[in-house]
Structures are given as C-alpha cells and as structure tokens.
Amino acid sequence: MSKNSFKVLRPGINTTFQDLGRDNLYHVGLPFSGAIDKRNFLIANSLITNREDDAVLEFAYQGPLLEFSGSQTSIVITGNVNFKIIKKDTSEIKGECYRTYDLKNKDCLDIISTEKSVYGYLSVKGGFQLNKFCNSYSTTVRAEVGPNDGKKIEIGQTITLNDADSSIKKSLEYFNSKIEFIRVIKGTNFDYFSEDSIKDFTSKDFTVSKLTDRMGMRLSGPKIKNLKNTNIKSEGLGKGVIQVPADGDPIVMLSDHGTIGGYPKIAVVISADYDKLAQCPPGEKIKFKIVSLKEAENLYKIYTMETKNIINKIK
Amino acid sequence: MIKNIYNLGDAALYCDFGDTVNKETNLKVINYFNDIRKKKIKGIKNIAPSYNKLIIYFDLELTNYKKIKDTLENLDISTFEATKTKLVKIPVCFDDEFALDLERVEKRVGLVKKEIVNQLISQKYFCYMTGFIAGMPFLGDIKEKIRLDRLETPRVKVPKGSVGITEQFCNIYTFESPGGWNIIGNSPKKVFTKDPNKLNLIGPGDEVEFFEISKKEYSKFNEQK
Numbered sequence: 141m142s143k144n145s146f147k148v149l150r151p152g153i154n155t156t157f158q159d160l161g162r163d164n165l166y167h168v169g170l171p172f173s174g175a176i177d178k179r180n181f182l183i184a185n186s187l188i189t190n191r192e193d194d195a196v197l198e199f200a201y202q203g204p205l206l207e208f209s210g211s212q213t214s215i216v217i218t219g220n221v222n223f224k225i226i227k228k229d230t231s232e233i234k235g236e237c238y239r240t241y242d243l244k245n246k247d248c249l250d251i252i253s254t255e256k257s258v259y260g261y262l263s264v265k266g267g268f269q270l271n272k273f274c275n276s277y278s279t280t281v282r283a284e285v286g287p288n289d290g291k292k293i294e295i296g297q298t299i300t301l302n303d304a305d306s307s308i309k310k311s312l313e314y315f316n317s318k319i320e321f322i323r324v325i326k327g328t329n330f331d332y333f334s335e336d337s338i339k340d341f342t343s344k345d346f347t348v349s350k351l352t353d354r355m356g357m358r359l360s361g362p363k364i365k366n367l368k369n370t371n372i373k374s375e376g377l378g379k380g381v382i383q384v385p386a387d388g389d390p391i392v393m394l395s396d397h398g399t400i401g402g403y404p405k406i407a408v409v410i411s412a413d414y415d416k417l418a419q420c421p422p423g424e425k426i427k428f429k430i431v432s433l434k435e436a437e438n439l440y441k442i443y444t445m446e447t448k449n450i451i452n453k454i455k
Numbered sequence: 456m457i458k459n460i461y462n463l464g465d466a467a468l469y470c471d472f473g474d475t476v477n478k479e480t481n482l483k484v485i486n487y488f489n490d491i492r493k494k495k496i497k498g499i500k501n502i503a504p505s506y507n508k509l510i511i512y513f514d515l516e517l518t519n520y521k522k523i524k525d526t527l528e529n530l531d532i533s534t535f536e537a538t539k540t541k542l543v544k545i546p547v548c549f550d551d552e553f554a555l556d557l558e559r560v561e562k563r564v565g566l567v568k569k570e571i572v573n574q575l576i577s578q579k580y581f582c583y584m585t586g587f588i589a590g591m592p593f594l595g596d597i598k599e600k601i602r603l604d605r606l607e608t609p610r611v612k613v614p615k616g617s618v619g620i621t622e623q624f625c626n627i628y629t630f631e632s633p634g635g636w637n638i639i640g641n642s643p644k645k646v647f648t649k650d651p652n653k654l655n656l657i658g659p660g661d662e663v664e665f666f667e668i669s670k671k672e673y674s675k676f677n678e679q680k
Contacts, residue, residue, distance in 0.1 A: 166503035166512070167488065168655045169586035169629075169647075274651050282630060283589035285649060325464050373476055374593070376503030376510035376586075378467045399503060399586035400593075408464030411515055433520060436465035440515050 144210030144266075144301040151295050152204040152251065154354065157195045157268065157287040161395065162276035166376065169399050170285065173278040176354065176395050177219065177259050177415040179447050180316075184218040184263035186451045187240060187310045194267040195277035195287065197299075200258050200354075201421075203251025204293060208243040213301060214308040215249065216240045219260030219419075220316055223251045238312040257316065257419045258352075266304025280396055282355065312454045321429035322417045325436055327382065327405035332368040340364070341406060345425040346390065352422055354396040359426070363388030366404060374402040380409035380417075394418055410436040412443035456483050456532060462520045463510060470509040470527065476623075480507050481583045485660045486535045496526055504659050505584045506593075538660040542579070545627065545642050545657075547618050547665045548673035553641035556606070560620070560637050563603040571639065574598045575665060580625065582661045590629040590647025590655040594663050597625050609635035616641040618665070629655075643668075645678040 158181070161174025175181035175198055185194050197204070203223065216239065217223055223235035226248040235241065237260075243249065254260045270277055270287040279286035293299065333341070346361035370386035377383070381393045383403035392409060393401075395418075409417055410431065420426055431439070456472065463469040470487070472480050488504040491511070498518030503510045513523050549572050551557065557568055564571065580594035597620055605621045610633065613619070617628040619636025628634060629647040642665075646656045657663055668676065 163500045164492075164502075165654070166501040166510075167585060167659065169589040169591055170654075172501065172512075273649075274654075280589070282632075283647070284630070285589070325462070328461055328463060328469055373506050373508075374584075374587070375505040375508040378463060378510065378512055380464055398588060400505060400584065401587070405463070408467075410464065411466050433462050433465055437515065437519055440465060444516060 144208070144213050144303065146206040146208055146299040146301070148204055148293055148295055148297050148299065149207055149248070150205035151293045152199045153202045154200040155204050155293045156198055156279040156281065157270060157277055158198045158279060159195050159277040160193050162274055162278050162280075165274060166399050170280060170283055171395065171397050171399055172379065173280045173286070173395050174276070175261065176418045177261070179415050179450070180218040180259070180261050182447060183238070183312065183314065183451060184216055184261040187216045187218070187238065187312060187454055188214060188263045188265050188308055189310070190263060190265065190267055194263070195270055197262040197268070197293070199251060199260055199262070200254065202253050203260060203262070205251070206249045206299070208247050208249065209245060210301070211245065211305055212307065213243050213304065214240050214265040214306070215243060216263050216310070217251065217260060218263075220255045220257040221251060221260040222253050222255055223249065225249055238314050240308045240310045242307050256421065258421050259419060264301055265306065265308050266302040269300040269302050282396060310454055312450070314450055316419070319413065319416055321427050323410045323413050323431045323436065323439065324382065324407035324428050325410060325433060326430060327407045329372060329404035330406060332366050332404045333384070333406055334365040334367050337362070337365045342428055342430055345427060348420045348422050348424050348426065350422045354394055356394050356397055357392040357418070359390045359392065364390060364406065369404070371402050372404055374400045377401045378408070380411070380414050381405050382407045382409065392417065410439060412436065412439040457487070457527065460524050460527060465520070466515045467510055467512045468520055468523050468527070470511070472507045472509070474507065476506040476583070478581050482538065482660065484509050485538050488659065489538055490530065490535050496523070499523065503586065540660045540662060542662045542664065543657050544664050544666060545644055545646070546668045546672070546676060547576075547640040547642045548668050548670055549640040550670045550673070552670070553617070553638070555617070555638040557639055559606075560601070560603060560639060564601050566600065571601055572667060574601045575620070575625065575639070576667055580663045582657050582659055582663060584659050585655055585657065588628070588630045588632045590657075591626055592646065592655075592657040592663065594625050596623040603637060605635040606637065609633055613638060614641065616643060618642055641673070643673050643676040643678055
C-alpha cells in the first residue's frame, strides 16, 4: 500500500483520469476517449519524467482542490491554468504551468480555473495507482468504464499515488498559441449542403456554445442549409467529425462522442488542429478553412514534430 | 463488395457497401470487419461496422489513407470465414410503468398493447450493429404492423434498460441517454457487461429473441441497479 495520496476537497466540474485513449472497441460502442489535448497531456508526463502513457487527471474549467498526504511528491500542471499551492503553514505559492512543484504532507493543491481555454492536466511523479480497463486508463463517463468505476472524481474520495518520493525539478517555456483557422477536410456528405451555406461555413464566424462537453461541441452561427436530406442511415463517427442536424447548427464530435450517428457530415477537423479546437471555451469564435488530405497529412507531421521539439526543450 | 472507399478526415477511411439496409449487405460489412480485425493490419486502431458502412480509424503516425486503402482493395475475400453468431434471449417487462410511449404507438399503428407486444416477441431479430452508447444493439426487422417514426422531440433522458422501436428497428438503451425511439418496455438484463472478455451480450450478426416477464419477475431479475 502506497503512503502517498490525495484527498479530494473539491472535485471540480469534470475531472477524470485519462491517458492516450482506448483502441479497438468502436464496434461495441466505446469511443477512444483519452486526454482531449494530446500535446498538453504528453508534455505533462514528460515534465514529471513519467512514461508517455501514464494516467493524468484532466480537468475542465474549474479543477479540483486536493490535499496531499504522505512524505512527498512532485507534480506538474499543463494548459493555461490558474492554480496555487497552499502550504501546511497556510502560506501560498502561486502556481506556474509547465514547472514542477514538490508537495509535502498536508499541502493543498488548488486548481482554480482554466484561463481562456477548457482543459488542463495534472501529472504526478510515479503516476496514480489505478487499474487499466481494456488496456487503457481513460475514463468514459457515459459508459461507466475506466478508472474510478468510470466516474468523475468525487468530493471526499481518496486518490492513491504510486510510490515515488524523488523530487523532480523540471520546467519548460511554452505558450499555448491560438490559430487563425480551424482546418477541415470535406466530409462525406459535403454535397448535401447549399452553395451559400458552404460559403458561410468557410468564411463566417461560428461561436462555441455552452452545450459543449467531452462528447461534443455545439456551434452557433449562420444556419447551414441542407438541400438533400437531414438524416442519413446511422453510421460510424469519429472525433473531429462535424455533423449538421436539421436545425442547421453544426456539432463537432469530441473524444467521448457517441460511436454511431445519423446526421450528415459536412467536414472533419484535421488531426493537427483537434487540440486547439477542443480548447476553445464557450463564447469563443472560430473560423473554418478547407484543406486537402495531403495538406492535412503534412500538417500532422509538422504537429508531431513540433510536439517533440517542445518536449526536447524541457530543462 | 466494397462499392466505394473515401477518406473521413485524415485519420479514418470510409467504406460504402451500397445504399440498401438489409441483412445481406450488413453481413458483408460484418465479414469484412471480422477479417480485418483478425489480420491485425499495421496502424489500424479501430473499426466501426454499421448497416452498410465500415469506418476504419488508423494511426496517422504509422500509416495513412492510401496505404490502408491499398490493403483493403487487395484483401482476399475468398478466405473470409462465415460470421459466427449466437442467439441471445432478452427478458422484457411491458408494464405501463416502463411503456413510456405506449399510447403514441397504439394510436399510430392502430393496435392495442397486447397485440403490439405479441408482434414484437413473436420473432427473432438480427443485430445489424452495436453502438451510439456502449453496447446498444440495433435490431431488425420488426413487423410492418408496428413500424412508426421517431418521437418529434427526443427525450432528454431515456431510462436505462428501455426497449424502443422506430422504423424497421428495435433496440435496448444500455445506459440512460438522450433518445428519440418509442419506448414500450424495459429489460432488467445487463446488455453491456463491463466484463472485458465479453463486453456486450449482443454483437453485430447475433440473433435476439425477446420474452415477456411480469413486473414481479422484473424486480427479482434486476441487474441494472
């Protein structure tokens, strides 16, 4: 039994254990899940010198307040996150993302909020003491699978950490940049929509609505008019797929999406831009731009190379 | 056999088996699904079979659309094995407490409850696909006499275990979920088990039979809680 643990004094809005996601179960209705912002997930585990696929705690908007018990541990937070460490003697340290901190017995970690973004990540040296479900530490709340009985973390519960007392001193200079456009590839029902609507889709602003969670992101903006059929025969979906139901407001599928859907697909967000799209909070405006498959593949190569370069800059 | 292959974004491939939804087309999809799974093709991360489509997700760091497309086009389909299927019997309680849309169904199809239930339980169903929510089976085809459209306004919360009908299909809500199917009963059986060795009781290609149970039997049987 490990001696290090967190007590959850406040769970936050949507705090779950995640890793790189779970493969090979779409046919039973389980999506990939996994950390929504893959780059920030990978940076978190690299900074704390964990394995690339160790579990982290992902939080959205408001994060958890955790009280540490044990001898000592090191933590790191990635994303755009406002947090502080409240020492046992009640003195406070304002937290900086991409910098490791040591926690001592009875120190509290207060993850106050994500700033101009949605998701943040907490990685702990040695990782959390969890069991994998079907080869992954990712939680799919809607199907009640994954660590913590498939649930978000709850007030009062104890989170046990793996034994790791070494103090990690690492940091990275990194800023989460925004991009001008979210790039997409034409969807398989692109020709269902009116020419004017296609023009609107690729030139006007769309606003991220409050109806957004790990399953999907609803957008509002010019209504997308369907000329052919507002329903198709139900078929598989994937993360980044943009469906347009009869009301004309697009929905982007995110990592916990339903695996089957029957709305026409206007476009699919390219893999390189998925993290950035998913980090757009409600109220933020986004613009779409169509690129070719070849361009998307190249942009993904650049994205993975950039991620490696960022990780190589860790000191 | 595959009519068309397209890319769905940059990390998935979309195989179209034709426009018709019937058992014959769907069995082709399932055969492909089983064979591709068995071959463990490099870079394939997930495969989603549906009525007449197969969507294959791959790891863009290991492969790409063109490579997977070439592999698919050169599959030797003569070695495909017939899909192994099983018959699954599902208890359903049609008590008024669970039959949330009974009145609507009675009105639309012009039959009374007993007749509707008899129509539903008097035959075997074929599972076309599983998904939307974990383990949810899309079963067909129900008798013409009890076919009707979805609800105009979907329910925000359909109770777990609900048995619903729409068009030529019926299903079981394996979790509480939003949904627009006409709910006429509830099954106490856990159809999504969370046992990693057999996650879903009903898989694509399987056969399903419903049998009626009383409210009393339902309470004794309940695996949902």
